[in-house]
Amino acid sequence: MQQVxxxxxxxxxxxxxxxxxxxxxxxxxxxxxxVKLAFRKIAVKAFDEPRPYPIARALMTTDxxxxxxxxQIHVVIELVGGTGIxxxxxxxxxxxxxxxxxxxxxxxxACGPELFVAAAKSGANLYYEASVCGGIPIIxxxxxxxxxxxxxxxxxxxxxxCNYILTRxxxxxxxxAAVLADAQKQGYAxxxxxxxxxxxxxxxxxxxxxxxxxxxxxxxxxxxxxxxxEVSKIDMQxxxxxxxxxxxxxxxxxxxxxxxxxxxxxxxxxxxxxxTHVLANVNQVFNAVFVRGDVVxxxxxxxxxxxxxxxxxxxxxxxxxxxxDLKNGTKSRVQPFVAxxxxxxxxxxxxxxxxxxxxxxxVDKPGVLAKIAAIFGxxxxxxxSVIQPEGHEGESVPLILMIHDAPNAVMRKxxxxxxxxPFVKAKPVMFRVEPLN
Amino acid sequence: MQQVxxxxxxxxxxxxxxxxxxxxxxxxxxxxxxVKLAFRKIAVKAFDEPRPYPIARALMTTDxxxxxxxxQIHVVIELVGGTGIxxxxxxxxxxxxxxxxxxxxxxxxACGPELFVAAAKSGANLYYEASVCGGIPIIxxxxxxxxxxxxxxxxxxxxxxCNYILTRxxxxxxxxAAVLADAQKQGYAxxxxxxxxxxxxxxxxxxxxxxxxxxxxxxxxxxxxxxxxEVSKIDMQxxxxxxxxxxxxxxxxxxxxxxxxxxxxxxxxxxxxxxTHVLANVNQVFNAVFVRGDVVxxxxxxxxxxxxxxxxxxxxxxxxxxxxDLKNGTKSRVQPFVAxxxxxxxxxxxxxxxxxxxxxxxVDKPGVLAKIAAIFGxxxxxxxSVIQPEGHEGESVPLILMIHDAPNAVMRKxxxxxxxxPFVKAKPVMFRVEPLN
Numbered sequence: 001m002q003q004v005x006x007x008x009x010x011x012x013x014x015x016x017x018x019x020x021x022x023x024x025x026x027x028x029x030x031x032x033x034x035v036k037l038a039f040r041k042i043a044v045k046a047f048d049e050p051r052p053y054p055i056a057r058a059l060m061t062t063d064x065x066x067x068x069x070x071x072q073i074h075v076v077i078e079l080v081g082g083t084g085i086x087x088x089x090x091x092x093x094x095x096x097x098x099x100x101x102x103x104x105x106x107x108x109x110a111c112g113p114e115l116f117v118a119a120a121k122s123g124a125n126l127y128y129e130a131s132v133c134g135g136i137p138i139i140x141x142x143x144x145x146x147x148x149x150x151x152x153x154x155x156x157x158x159x160x161x162c163n164y165i166l167t168r169x170x171x172x173x174x175x176x177a178a179v180l181a182d183a184q185k186q187g188y189a190x191x192x193x194x195x196x197x198x199x200x201x202x203x204x205x206x207x208x209x210x211x212x213x214x215x216x217x218x219x220x221x222x223x224x225x226x227x228x229x230e231v232s233k234i235d236m237q238x239x240x241x242x243x244x245x246x247x248x249x250x251x252x253x254x255x256x257x258x259x260x261x262x263x264x265x266x267x268x269x270x271x272x273x274x275x276t277h278v279l280a281n282v283n284q285v286f287n288a289v290f291v292r293g294d295v296v297x298x299x300x301x302x303x304x305x306x307x308x309x310x311x312x313x314x315x316x317x318x319x320x321x322x323x324x325d326l327k328n329g330t331k332s333r334v335q336p337f338v339a340x341x342x343x344x345x346x347x348x349x350x351x352x353x354x355x356x357x358x359x360x361x362x363v364d365k366p367g368v369l370a371k372i373a374a375i376f377g378x379x380x381x382x383x384x385s386v387i388q389p390e391g392h393e394g395e396s397v398p399l400i401l402m403i404h405d406a407p408n409a410v411m412r413k414x415x416x417x418x419x420x421x422p423f424v425k426a427k428p429v430m431f432r433v434e435p436l437n
Numbered sequence: 438m439q440q441v442x443x444x445x446x447x448x449x450x451x452x453x454x455x456x457x458x459x460x461x462x463x464x465x466x467x468x469x470x471x472v473k474l475a476f477r478k479i480a481v482k483a484f485d486e487p488r489p490y491p492i493a494r495a496l497m498t499t500d501x502x503x504x505x506x507x508x509q510i511h512v513v514i515e516l517v518g519g520t521g522i523x524x525x526x527x528x529x530x531x532x533x534x535x536x537x538x539x540x541x542x543x544x545x546x547a548c549g550p551e552l553f554v555a556a557a558k559s560g561a562n563l564y565y566e567a568s569v570c571g572g573i574p575i576i577x578x579x580x581x582x583x584x585x586x587x588x589x590x591x592x593x594x595x596x597x598x599c600n601y602i603l604t605r606x607x608x609x610x611x612x613x614a615a616v617l618a619d620a621q622k623q624g625y626a627x628x629x630x631x632x633x634x635x636x637x638x639x640x641x642x643x644x645x646x647x648x649x650x651x652x653x654x655x656x657x658x659x660x661x662x663x664x665x666x667e668v669s670k671i672d673m674q675x676x677x678x679x680x681x682x683x684x685x686x687x688x689x690x691x692x693x694x695x696x697x698x699x700x701x702x703x704x705x706x707x708x709x710x711x712x713t714h715v716l717a718n719v720n721q722v723f724n725a726v727f728v729r730g731d732v733v734x735x736x737x738x739x740x741x742x743x744x745x746x747x748x749x750x751x752x753x754x755x756x757x758x759x760x761x762d763l764k765n766g767t768k769s770r771v772q773p774f775v776a777x778x779x780x781x782x783x784x785x786x787x788x789x790x791x792x793x794x795x796x797x798x799x800v801d802k803p804g805v806l807a808k809i810a811a812i813f814g815x816x817x818x819x820x821x822s823v824i825q826p827e828g829h830e831g832e833s834v835p836l837i838l839m840i841h842d843a844p845n846a847v848m849r850k851x852x853x854x855x856x857x858x859p860f861v862k863a864k865p866v867m868f869r870v871e872p873l874n
Contacts, residue, residue, distance in 0.1 A: 137582025145574025148753035296750035299740035316585035
């Protein structure tokens with residue numbers, strides 16, 4: 001049986017997970033694929049760094065160039081992360097004609113097009129299934145399983161840390177800060193937690209999904225991004241009574257437009273979704289991507305978005321594809337990215353029409369609602385319902401409005417005006433509503 | 438750009454769906470794949486049979502052999518269904534060296550191994566993504582996305598008709614017969630409905646999933662199958678109060694066993710699953726497969742399991758793989774089936790240990806529970822809880838028992854004994870519980 005030799009850069013948590021999974025299931029993979037996969041060299045930070053599974057000492061090196069330059073290594077797995085040295089490593093491996101498998105969402109999101117050119121130039125391939133939603137085969141599904149589809153809408157719960165925190169806030173009625181602190185203690189959130197909590201990690205993944213779905217590369221700077229710091233216990237409780245659940249979503253939607261086909265919304269923000277929807281029942285650290293195809297209809301993919309084992313599963317599925325490519329002499333069977341939309345454009349969020357949940361903190365006296373409604377009315381923003389929750393007494397009380405379709409810029413300006421009214425006692429809280437219909 | 442010519446046998450609902458989807462998105466597919474896909478001939482029952490989308494008259498023939506024998510057709514799509522003439526057609530196409538794409542679950546389930554041999558013999562390939570769960574790319578995910586995994590457990594909601602009926606029974610508190618009649622009126626259930634309602638359709642799909650996951654062909658006759666006729670309104674309501682939802686599941690589980698690795702349970706039956714689980718929130722006609730991989734962990738795939746469009750999406754993804762195979766000269770890159778488990782065995786359900794929900798209809802008098810408990814005790818079956826629902830008065834009342842792990846044969850015999858007790862006034866109702874943990 002033919003053998004494909006693997007090199008890996010990164011021997012920490014995920015790296016040792018990949019090594020372990022191949023040790024466990026390598027024979028099974030060989031039987032399924034008709035190709036034997038064998039590690040030849042693994043570059044690590046230090047031989048004795050702590051890792052959840054051991055790595056054979058004889059395979060280790062501390063010099064990543066040994067991996068990239070080994071002529072007997074066919075496929076290089078990059079698990080270093082970030083856009084610095086990892087980029088140098090990936091480019092070096094591609095330049096040697098080696099196919100690269102990476103889990104590096106930041107690198108693919110920021111430098112995808114440059115890497116794809118490098119891959120094409122050297123006749124190698126570049127696989128990155130593990131960069132989005134860990135073990136979920138979402139990239140394979142989008143570009144192979146749904147190859148016959150356009151994608152009117154995608155909504156992804158793509159950050160496990162945020163979903164864990166939001167789930168616990170909902171189920172326990174707990175505060176954001178308390179749950180975050182506990183999540184850090186338990187290893188579900190990093191310190192500092194900003195990359196996750198502020199939506200940056202979700203932004204990278206959303207950019208990759210948007211690009212694959214719509215055929216032009218979506219730079220992550222084009223993605224309007226809000227994290228979950230503004231989600232409070234009180235709003236969690238109010239929206240639940242209204243039949244909604246708050247989730248941090250990566251959102252990629254076609255914008256209705258007569259002119260151009262590839263005009264899309266690409267955003268990351270916490271949104272209200274109907275609690276009965278299957279996406280609202282994705283809890284704890286799990287990820288899910290709800291994909292609407294114009295042919296296939298509504299679909300959803302669910303699984304662990306991170307962790308040594310789930311990520312290892314995705315890395316090894318890419319390795320398997322790379323190995324079949326080598327076996328068959330077809331390195332570019334499925335290209336890393338096909339730019340099929342010539343005039344793709346991310347529409348700024350200001351121009352996007354959304355629905356909204358708004359909570360004001362107002363003085364409890366007659367005439368307040370009328371004045372708020374007047375400002376919305378002047379901006380041509382329709383109010384679909386008004387809720388004054390019971391059991392709140394005192395100087396300031398909550399006033400909740402559900403708002404019909406309105407462009408984000410119009411809504412933003414109206415809220416700024418309302419915030420200045422004398423009887424409005426706190427910054428208005430606003431979340432968008434995604435009915436998923 | 439290279440062109441791959443398609444022939445199709447079957448121009449009804451699904452066939453016209455495939456034709457329509459390729460008309461709509463054919464240019465997009467060509468851009469993504471680097472191969473143009475073009476229909477050359479479509480064999481239909483009658484030129485003017487009713488179909489949801491029109492098919493170009495010039496492509497139609499009523500002679501399927503014209504499709505199979507056309508030397509310019511590279512890929513044949515079979516949408517006839519059943520194990521009769523469809524088998525002849527598939528074998529004829531394979532014999533001509535043409536790759537076949539089929540949505541025919543009955544044929545693959547019953548005759549898979551024979552067809553795979555025929556494909557290997559002629560150097561062609563055989564794709565069948567659309568045979569299980571319509572638009573959900575479950576077969577691609579199992580054998581490619583999860584190639585690095587063993588599969589300790591899979592639970593599939595694989596029949597849309599049954600899920601539609603069970604969902605409405607739960608949400609509306611309606612009777613099975615009433616919902617079935619309405620489903621038939623609305624086109625969600627066939628007349629007669631037996632293939633769906635009695636679990637036969639689910640059995641075929643479960644057999645295919647079990648085979649792919651465990652590497653030996655699981656004949657559908659080996660799959661213990663119960664349909665949903667026994668699910669009643671009253672049990673729907675009782676289990677809901679206990680925190681469960683009843684779903685018809687295709688179940689494929691590794692059986693713990695020291696001796697052999699590929700010993701599995703493969704069954705179809707209505708089961709209680711926790712209502713908070715994402716699988717319990719798969720409603721209406723939607724399908725879903727919950728897959729547990731030993732590396733990837735818990736995952737779920739959700740989407741439409743039938744219908745012209747969802748099925749077309751899956752058929753065209755197979756066509757795309759077949760086209761890439763032809764473009765690259767690699768017809769057997771991913772084989773139709775890899776038999777990697779030499780000693781695979783489906784363990785008879787009698788030997789399988791399950792948990793149970795049992796409802797007895799008993800005379801309301803002292804000592805009844807003691808006598809039932811004595812029979813279970815003698816059979817070494819542990820009772821985990823007893824529920825006597827309130828608000829039931831009269832000669833006969835319901836008595837519900839939740840039962841610990843017990844082999845199915847032991848349970849069956851104990852229930853038969855209890856059924857003969859004089860104070861037991863109706864056949865005991867039993868459903869298995871799948872905690873999904």
